Amino acid sequence: MKLLEILKRAFLTRICLICKEAISYDEDEPFCEECIEKWNAFLKAKCHVCGYDRNGCTCLPSQVKQINDSLAAWCVFYDPRENQKINEIIFKLKKNYNREIINMCAKRMAKAIISLCVVHKIDYKKYIITYTPRRMHNFLKYGFDHSGKLAKAIGEILGLKVEKTIKNIGKKEQKKLNKNDRKLNAQKSYEIRKNFDGNGKNYFLIDDIMTTGSTLYACAKLLYENGAKNVIPVTFAKDNKQFIRRNKNVKRHTGNNIARVIKSFMRNGSQ
Ligand SMILES: [Zn+2]
Numbered sequence: 001m002k003l004l005e006i007l008k009r010a011f012l013t014r015i016c017l018i019c020k021e022a023i024s025y026d027e028d029e030p031f032c033e034e035c036i037e038k039w040n041a042f043l044k045a046k047c048h049v050c051g052y053d054r055n056g057c058t059c060l061p062s063q064v065k066q067i068n069d070s071l072a073a074w075c076v077f078y079d080p081r082e083n084q085k086i087n088e089i090i091f092k093l094k095k096n097y098n099r100e101i102i103n104m105c106a107k108r109m110a111k112a113i114i115s116l117c118v119v120h121k122i123d124y125k126k127y128i129i130t131y132t133p134r135r136m137h138n139f140l141k142y143g144f145d146h147s148g149k150l151a152k153a154i155g156e157i158l159g160l161k162v163e164k165t166i167k168n169i170g171k172k173e174q175k176k177l178n179k180n181d182r183k184l185n186a187q188k189s190y191e192i193r194k195n196f197d198g199n200g201k202n203y204f205l206i207d208d209i210m211t212t213g214s215t216l217y218a219c220a221k222l223l224y225e226n227g228a229k230n231v232i233p234v235t236f237a238k239d240n241k242q243f244i245r246r247n248k249n250v251k252r253h254t255g256n257n258i259a260r261v262i263k264s265f266m267r268n269g270s271q
C-alpha cells in the first residue's frame with residue numbers, strides 16, 4: 001500500500017456518497033451497505049417508455065441511433081424527479097473532482113461496454129477510448145474534464161489505449177438550449193485535433209449523459225469524417241425525459257383529437 005493511501009486511511013474518514021455515513025475502506029463501492037441496495041435498485045430500474053430494464057431498452061435519441069446502427073452502451077436511466085440520488089452523483093461527477101465517483105462510474109461504464117460487446121460479438125480489445133471534451137470555460141471553472149477522467153479510468157480497467165481526438169471550441173452551454181439549438185451548437189462546438197488520423201480505427205466515445213445525442217453525434221461525425229471505422233457511444237446515464245415527454249404528447253394529442261371529433265360531430269349533428 002502506498003504511503004499516501006496509509007495516511008489517508010489513518011486520518012480521513014471514508015463516507016458513503018449517498019447518505020454520508022462513515023464506511024470502511026474495504027468496501028468495494030463508495031456506499032454503505034444500505035445504499036448499495038438502493039444503488040443496485042437504480043441500476044435495475046425499468047424504462048418508463050418501453051418497460052424494459054437497461055439491457056432491453058432500445059429507446060435511443062435519433063442522433064445516437066445514427067452513429068453506429070443503434071449500438072450504444074450506458075449504465076443508468078437519468079430522471080432527476082425519480083432518482084434524486086443519481087442526480088446528485090452526476091452533479092458531483094461534473095462539479096467536484098472526486099476520484100471515487102469517477103472510478104465508480106468508470107467501473108459501471110466498463111461493465112456496460114463488456115455486456116454490449118458480448119451481446120453483439122464485438123472484440124473490445126480492438127477499440128480505443130476517446131471522449132467528448134469539456135468546454136474550456138467549464139474546464140477552467142471546475143479544474144478538470146470529467147469525461148477525460150472517465151475515459152482514462154475506463155482505459156485502465158479495460159486495458160485500452162486512451163486518445164485525445166477532439167477539441168471543444170464551443171462558447172455556449174448545451175444544457176440551456178433546446179433540441180434544435182443543441183444540434184446546431186454541437187456542430188459548431190467541436191473540431192478534430194491536428195494530426196488526427198482515424199485510419200480505420202475503432203473508438204468508444206465516452207460522455208457523461210446522453211440527452212438528445214447532439215454532442216455524441218457531432219463528435220462521432222468528426223471521427224468518421226477523419227477515417228475512423230467504428231464509433232460506439234458510451235455514457236454513464238441516459239436521460240429519458242424527452243421520450244417520456246414525447247409519449248405524453250402523443251397521449252395529449254390523441255385526447256385533443258378525440259375531443260375535436262366529438263365537438264365537430266356534435267356541431268354537425270345539431271345543424
Ligand atoms: Zn449510505
Ligand SMILES: [Zn+2]
Nearest residue numbers: 047050057059
Ligand atoms: Zn426504453
